[in-house]
Amino acid sequence: MKRLKKLIKRLFLLTVVVIVIAGCVLAGSGYKMYRDALNHQGLESKVAEIQSNPSYTTLSEMPELYLDAVVAVEDHRFEQHLGIDLIAIGRAAWNNLTSWSLREGGSTITQQLAKNMYFTQEKSFIRKIAEMFMAFRLESSYTKDEILELYLNSIYFGDGYYCVRDASQGYFGKDPIDMTDYESTLLAGIPNAPSVYSLTANPDLAEQRQQYVIQQMVKYGYISEGEGKKIIAVRG
Structure with missing residues (x-):
């Protein structure tokens, strides 16, 4: 033994x-x-490369609800x-x-x-x-704001769109700041799996993902359950 x-x-x-x-x-x-x-390639050079994109969009040019949706669904402890x-x-x-x-x-x-x-x-x-x-x-x-801004200007949204402005213009025909709450929550869910949630390829799956985005926003206190239901009901 x-x-x-x-x-x-x-x-x-x-x-x-x-x-x-x-x-x-x-x-x-x-x-x-x-x-x-x-x-x-040094970090400053890489950042400058992203910022040189004519489509580069600052956080002030994006809806607050869109930013909240992205953080809620992708990284809710982002600030911590x-x-x-x-x-x-x-x-x-x-x-x-x-x-x-x-x-x-x-x-x-x-x-x-x-x-x-x-x-x-x-x-x-x-x-x-x-x-x-x-x-x-x-x-x-x-x-944190600079990191989030760089992130939203370098992620893939499907259909050949590699930044938030190109995606909002391509999918909705408008600049990011003009997106509705419905469009904002819809777009926030796409980068998780762009080929799956692309609005042109799988709009139904994109809406299912959007519902999860809203659930996360409610869960972490960005919106109320009632506000989440109103966003879904509006549909753009």
Whole structure:
């Protein structure tokens, strides 16, 4: 019995050591990917590149309700975290382990911006770690408003639209500031899966996603349940 206990203890310690070593290797590889990305193009240069887009839109040119909808559905702890959301990462890690996949990332808005700016959409642990390092760099260099603004001017909305102005003009024929509450909540849900929720490809699925957006807004106190029902009822 004592031998069995010793064997179990040794196996446990060996497993811990292997996990620590693997973690260090992954962290080192992720940091190298992060540094290589910055060496290829500095952060200020990358930001300036996004801001040089003729369609670039400031937060003041977007409806407040649209901004609330994006934060509610994509990263409701956006104002509190420093680039990564440990609660969301823990939940995603558990779901990935139980499903033996990398289908859930737990990414914050800052991480998504980092990925869009520097990395591919490939799902890998090394890329995820590099993305985290870049998220920390973004948070230390820019304000939350600047990060959100850059994010909304660099995400994909489907149908070839890579920023909020192009998407609002393409889908609704108007500038972002002129979007109705209905249009704002509809557009906020698309970047989660642009090919799935594109308004031209799957308008019904886009509306289903919109209902989830509104549920999240109600859940986190951005609007009341009654206001959410009114938005759906108006339909533009």
